[in-house]
Amino acid sequence: MNVWLEKQRHLxxxxxxxxxxxxxxxxxxxxxxxxxVAVLASLTLFTNALxxxxxxxxxxxxxVILQRMVAGRHDLIPPGxxxxxxxxxxxxxxxxxxxxxxxxxxxxxxxTFMARPAEEVADGSIMVGATLARERGLAPHNTISFRxxxxxxxxxxxxxxLSPDSELLSADLIxxxxxxxxxxxxxxxxxxxxxxLSVANPQEVRNVAAKLSEALPDSRPILREEVLRTYQSxxxxxxxxxxxxxxxAIFAFSILAWEKAAGLSAEEKREIGILKAIGxxxxxxIRMKMWEGLLISLSAFLLGLVAAYIHVFYLGAAVFEPxxxxxxxxxxxxxxxxxxxxxxxxxxxxxxxxxYTAAVLVPIWRAAITDPDSVMR
Amino acid sequence: MLFxxxxxxxxxxxxxxxxxxxxxxxxxxxxxxxxxIHSGSEQQLAFERRTYLFSTMLSFVFGIQLAALLLFxxxxxxxxxxxxxxxxxxxxxxxxxxxxxxxxxxxxxxxLAAMWLAINHADTRARDYPLVRIKYGLLLVxxxxxxxxxxxxxxxxLGLKANVITSCCGSLFSGDAKTIASExxxxxxxxxxxxxxxxxxxxxxxxxxxxxxxxxxxGYALAALSxxxxxxxxxxxxxxxxxxxxxxxxxxxxxCILKPEYDYQGYWMYLPLFLATAAGLGxxxxxxxxxxxSLRQIIPPISERLAGLAAGGYILFTLFATYFVxxxxxxxxxx
Numbered sequence: 001m002n003v004w005l006e007k008q009r010h011l012x013x014x015x016x017x018x019x020x021x022x023x024x025x026x027x028x029x030x031x032x033x034x035x036x037v038a039v040l041a042s043l044t045l046f047t048n049a050l051x052x053x054x055x056x057x058x059x060x061x062x063x064v065i066l067q068r069m070v071a072g073r074h075d076l077i078p079p080g081x082x083x084x085x086x087x088x089x090x091x092x093x094x095x096x097x098x099x100x101x102x103x104x105x106x107x108x109x110x111x112t113f114m115a116r117p118a119e120e121v122a123d124g125s126i127m128v129g130a131t132l133a134r135e136r137g138l139a140p141h142n143t144i145s146f147r148x149x150x151x152x153x154x155x156x157x158x159x160x161x162l163s164p165d166s167e168l169l170s171a172d173l174i175x176x177x178x179x180x181x182x183x184x185x186x187x188x189x190x191x192x193x194x195x196x197l198s199v200a201n202p203q204e205v206r207n208v209a210a211k212l213s214e215a216l217p218d219s220r221p222i223l224r225e226e227v228l229r230t231y232q233s234x235x236x237x238x239x240x241x242x243x244x245x246x247x248x249a250i251f252a253f254s255i256l257a258w259e260k261a262a263g264l265s266a267e268e269k270r271e272i273g274i275l276k277a278i279g280x281x282x283x284x285x286i287r288m289k290m291w292e293g294l295l296i297s298l299s300a301f302l303l304g305l306v307a308a309y310i311h312v313f314y315l316g317a318a319v320f321e322p323x324x325x326x327x328x329x330x331x332x333x334x335x336x337x338x339x340x341x342x343x344x345x346x347x348x349x350x351x352x353x354x355x356y357t358a359a360v361l362v363p364i365w366r367a368a369i370t371d372p373d374s375v376m377r
Numbered sequence: 378m379l380f381x382x383x384x385x386x387x388x389x390x391x392x393x394x395x396x397x398x399x400x401x402x403x404x405x406x407x408x409x410x411x412x413x414i415h416s417g418s419e420q421q422l423a424f425e426r427r428t429y430l431f432s433t434m435l436s437f438v439f440g441i442q443l444a445a446l447l448l449f450x451x452x453x454x455x456x457x458x459x460x461x462x463x464x465x466x467x468x469x470x471x472x473x474x475x476x477x478x479x480x481x482x483x484x485x486x487x488x489l490a491a492m493w494l495a496i497n498h499a500d501t502r503a504r505d506y507p508l509v510r511i512k513y514g515l516l517l518v519x520x521x522x523x524x525x526x527x528x529x530x531x532x533x534x535l536g537l538k539a540n541v542i543t544s545c546c547g548s549l550f551s552g553d554a555k556t557i558a559s560e561x562x563x564x565x566x567x568x569x570x571x572x573x574x575x576x577x578x579x580x581x582x583x584x585x586x587x588x589x590x591x592x593x594x595x596g597y598a599l600a601a602l603s604x605x606x607x608x609x610x611x612x613x614x615x616x617x618x619x620x621x622x623x624x625x626x627x628x629x630x631x632x633c634i635l636k637p638e639y640d641y642q643g644y645w646m647y648l649p650l651f652l653a654t655a656a657g658l659g660x661x662x663x664x665x666x667x668x669x670x671s672l673r674q675i676i677p678p679i680s681e682r683l684a685g686l687a688a689g690g691y692i693l694f695t696l697f698a699t700y701f702v703x704x705x706x707x708x709x710x711x712x
């Protein structure tokens with residue numbers, strides 16, 4: 001075993017020295033390779049961070065949301081609907097929610113108005129999301145007025161600005177009291193927008209939903225896990241599309257690697273010829289060339305990964321942001337939580353090192369079978 | 378579901394493997410028909426040069442298969458979040474009829490690839506390419522297996538239809554619940570433990586025997602025992618080790634132990650187990666050729682080293698399994 005290790009060590013030693021002898025050629029390849037890894041790694045790191053952000057955000061939302069449908073459209077929950085649901089085993093809490101959208105012509109954006117119990121927000125005051133407060137220049141104790149859909153003007157005092165920690169959820173949010181909400185939207189008394197149900201046991205969620213749709217055929221239960229699943233697959237899909245687009249780049253890189261490995265200079269050919277003349281076998285030359293490829297691959301992979309990490313988590317993934325993040329007029333500011341996932345790294349390795357190695361196999365062999373006499377003559 | 382990065386990677390790896398093997402097939406046929414080591418003809422020289430290319434290429438392809446198996450299971454586990462009712466890799470593999478066949482094909486390819494690599498390694502060490510015909514013959518046998526593996530994988534991934542409609546009614550219609558078939562292998566804990574430890578003891582002893590003493594009989598015995606031990610190990614995981622890891626008397630799943638919730642304990646067991654089995658089978662695959670003149674000096678050291686590796690792997694596997702059982706809070710057997 002030791003002999004084997006010793007042999008590999010000397011081979012690596014030799015390979016490094018021979019790489020250093022052709023600095024510009026190898027550095028060029030390393031640079032392109034690193035760039036490719038960095039682009040692909042940024043993509044996977046960024047989508048992964050967005051995925052975990054979505055999961056993190058949804059962790060606090062109710063397990064089931066029940067909407068009523070009329071002619072396939074979302075409608076208000078009428079009075080008496082609660083009694084029809086009755087008691088469902090496993091449901092800890094059910095509450096009617098009041099929320100709606102309001103178009104503000106000033107920002108040309110939609111706000112989400114949501115009613116909270118009186119002990120949280122007093123009548124006549126509101127709590128606003130951080131993005132909205134920033135865009136409209138609001139601070140606590142300012143007064144702001146909105147023209148309601150019926151044409152009446154309502155003035156509210158800003159009680160507080162919601163914590164920026166929750167910005168992803170509360171970017172366009174305005175919290176107000178139930179009385180204000182009903183007055184502002186002229187909401188019919190006793191009606192609600194939808195119903196939120198908390199279910200303690202995740203295994204029961206599906207049964208609860210089944211019972212709900214049985215008891216209320218005109219309702220649509222929305223499960224948190226379904227929402228989460230949709231987010232996951234949207235991000236996966238976006239990532240996959242980007243990867244497919246970038247497949248051209250991987251392919252181009254493979255061609256470059258092939259060219260680089262095939263285009264041996266006369267000097268390199270002579271080197272291999274001399275090696276074989278002094279007793280190296282074809283297998284040894286292949287092994288040396290393999291080490292060369294491996295060293296370049298691993299350095300490029302590590303460098304690219306580090307570069308991608310910096311690009312995504314310190315520079316905000318400027319390159320991919322527009323495609324992957326989605327957009328909105330009131331787009332929340334949020335910092336991505338650094339997360340690196342084993343599966344992503346393994347996949348990335350398959351996408352970069354595998355094509356490279358596949359591309360250089362034939363050129364390496366061609367170089368290795370060179371006859372000493374033909375190049376030294 | 379094809380636009381899942383890991384799926385693209387897996388299909389790419391399997392596709393390139395099939396292409397490379399297919400590219401090697403005509404050469405394999407030529408070698409089998411015209412190879413003559415004593416001839417000095419131009420064709421023979423070209424053959425000898427070309428074997429370097431193809432054995433490097435195939436080592437690469439088969440090496441990739443080993444990594445692909447890991448990625449396949451890892452990915453199946455991760456995808457489970459996408460399917461209604463799936464909690465781990467089993468759920469994903471059960472989404473359509475091709476999941477488990479694809480996994481089994483991947484495992485079979487893994488072991489076949491390991492055996493081929495062992496034979497190739499011995500062959501490249503010898504001066505006169507004694508196994509070249511056998512090697513390329515086996516390659517022609519492996520090609521359809523790899524093609525089948527690729528086809529199964531493709532069918533499996535194409536058939537992964539996730540019910541991604543944000544509302545529940547869409548998913549309620551899809552509720553054809555699949556039961557976990559593996560739950561059935563519920564052997565009583567004590568006989569399972571006896572079987573498990575006896576199996577591991579025998580295979581380790583066979584490994585050490587072949588490692589220290591050599592000989593063809595022990596090599597064959599090691600290979601046979603490795604195959605049996607692999608099955609016994611999986612039965613052991615199903616029937617009692619997983620129970621201890623989950624600390625739950627009825628959860629038999631061999632895949633959930635790979636999840637982060639259980640600290641990836643499964644990888645600690647499966648990696649040594651698969652490596653040991655591959656090494657044991659590889660040692661056995663070399664034995665038929667141990668008698669040929671040029672390999673008499675070459676094969677014994679290789680197969681003995683493989684046997685040592687197998688014994689070490691099984692010991693490591695047993696130690697990890699035992700540790701997980703002892704460290705668990707579950708009481709399955711009352712004293």
